[in-house]
Amino acid sequence: MATTGFWPVKGSLKRVLEYADNPDKTTDRKYLDDDLAKVLRYAQNAEKTDQKMYVSGVNCSADHAYEDMMATKRRFGKLGGNVAYHGYQSFKTGEVTPEQAHQIGIETARRMWGDEYEILVTTHLNTDNVHNHIVVNSVSFRTGRKFENHIKDHYRLREISDEICRGYCLSVLEDSNFYGGEKGAYWVHKAGNLTHRDILKQDLEECLQYALTWDSFLSELHSMGYSYDPTRHSIKAEGWKRAVRLERMGYSRENIMRRLDSNLYADGAVQRWNAYAARRPRQYPLLDLAEQLSFSVTHTHDLGKMAVDMVFLILICLLTGCQEKDSKPSRPLSPALRAELSKLEQHQEAYRLLTERDIHSAEELSAFIETTERTIQALEKQRQSCRNHLRRKKPPEETVEYRGKIAEITQALTIQRKYLLTAIRAKADSERMKELLETERRMELDATNRERGRSR
Numbered sequence: 001m002a003t004t005g006f007w008p009v010k011g012s013l014k015r016v017l018e019y020a021d022n023p024d025k026t027t028d029r030k031y032l033d034d035d036l037a038k039v040l041r042y043a044q045n046a047e048k049t050d051q052k053m054y055v056s057g058v059n060c061s062a063d064h065a066y067e068d069m070m071a072t073k074r075r076f077g078k079l080g081g082n083v084a085y086h087g088y089q090s091f092k093t094g095e096v097t098p099e100q101a102h103q104i105g106i107e108t109a110r111r112m113w114g115d116e117y118e119i120l121v122t123t124h125l126n127t128d129n130v131h132n133h134i135v136v137n138s139v140s141f142r143t144g145r146k147f148e149n150h151i152k153d154h155y156r157l158r159e160i161s162d163e164i165c166r167g168y169c170l171s172v173l174e175d176s177n178f179y180g181g182e183k184g185a186y187w188v189h190k191a192g193n194l195t196h197r198d199i200l201k202q203d204l205e206e207c208l209q210y211a212l213t214w215d216s217f218l219s220e221l222h223s224m225g226y227s228y229d230p231t232r233h234s235i236k237a238e239g240w241k242r243a244v245r246l247e248r249m250g251y252s253r254e255n256i257m258r259r260l261d262s263n264l265y266a267d268g269a270v271q272r273w274n275a276y277a278a279r280r281p282r283q284y285p286l287l288d289l290a291e292q293l294s295f296s297v298t299h300t301h302d303l304g305k306m307a308v309d310m311v312f313l314i315l316i317c318l319l320t321g322c323q324e325k326d327s328k329p330s331r332p333l334s335p336a337l338r339a340e341l342s343k344l345e346q347h348q349e350a351y352r353l354l355t356e357r358d359i360h361s362a363e364e365l366s367a368f369i370e371t372t373e374r375t376i377q378a379l380e381k382q383r384q385s386c387r388n389h390l391r392r393k394k395p396p397e398e399t400v401e402y403r404g405k406i407a408e409i410t411q412a413l414t415i416q417r418k419y420l421l422t423a424i425r426a427k428a429d430s431e432r433m434k435e436l437l438e439t440e441r442r443m444e445l446d447a448t449n450r451e452r453g454r455s456r
Contacts, residue, residue: 006087
């Protein structure tokens with residue numbers, strides 16, 4: 001049985017190749033020594049017959065994979081964007097030998113990418129389950145075409161791996177869900193973020209920790225911004241394209257009732273429920289925040305006119321309220337807005353840039369992006385000019401001077417590029433945040449209207 005997957009790599013091609021071709025991971029454990037120097041000597045000495053290194057190149061030399069891949073990129077002028085794809089193929093513990101795993105990895109890589117791309121295949125032995133790392137050049141050595149990375153390619157990799165594993169009489173995962181059943185979940189988790197299913201699961205667990213009856217369970221879910229469909233036994237929140245069936249997440253009606261009964265008959269159940277209900281009174285954080293910031297409901301009615309920096313300020317205040325551990329925690333009703341908590345640092349960075357640069361409107365933000373792009377182009381031109389000067393033979397003192405200038409310009413470029421990335425991200429996020437805040441405002445107004453209706 002082998003599980004597979006791959007993801008794009010940006011930045012340093014050399015770093016990912018060095019990780020895959022790490023002698024500490026690719027040398028059989030019985031040949032490893034506590035002395036790092038001895039390990040490295042094993043890696044460097046090709047004449048040792050007892051050395052077992054599982055590193056192979058497909059369409060390139062294993063010893064010079066980086067140089068071969070970079071030569072292809074330079075030949076076609078494609079040095080930017082995704083520099084490579086890093087894949088894995090992990091086997092069931094004890095099912096394959098390192099030799100078998102490495103051979104399966106080579107065959108899998110050759111059938112998947114071997115017609116057009118350079119590949120480094122390594123087998124790592126540093127964990128209980130033997131696994132392959134596959135590093136694929138993003139640029140074809142035949143056509144110069146960049147690999148496009150469609151979801152169908154991930155299915156194809158698994159199909160090829162399963163077919164080869166069957167040929168070696170290994171087990172396979174029949175009819176298993178792809179990436180846990182959610183196509184995009186893998187990439188969201190890879191970026192350190194949460195999907196709406198992750199948020200839903202957290203909320204379900206919180207409700208099931210305290211609720212005593214089915215009605216109290218649904219009431220808590222409703223207060224968190226969810227609606228329940230009893231016919232399909234599914235949950236949906238504002239802004240979701242489709243509902244999530246609880247059965248598929250492991251929350252069947254029977255399982256939920258079993259946990260509710262366990263809560264009900266536990267010692268001190270009623271006291272715990274009352275304490276929980278008192279700890280979480282009905283609160284409407286966006287409407288409360290609007291009053292605190294002297295930002296009236298009539299203004300929030302047209303979020304399209306809201307200042308960009310105000311959008312991020314309100315968002316950050318709402319998200320930091322989620323983290324408070326005091327007796328009256330306040331959090332947004334919208335699950336989609338709560339999911340932004342994993343991006344809090346990113347939003348804080350955007351707000352710092354907006355305030356430091358005195359940017360308030362979308363037009364000012366666009367102008368800042370254009371100005372920063374021109375600044376970067378000018379700095380790149382200056383740096384290239386200095387590099388051109390260094391190509392000619394010069395006295396040592398002039399060489400040192402030009403290298404110093406290049407280092408200063410590179411440092412300035414790093415800062416400007418960070419500003420540009422933050423600004424571009426802030427521009428895209430601000431539009432999305434306006435929609436999320438509008439959804440939250442509508443949900444809170446609806447909730448307050450329902451409470452008024454019940455109090456009459």
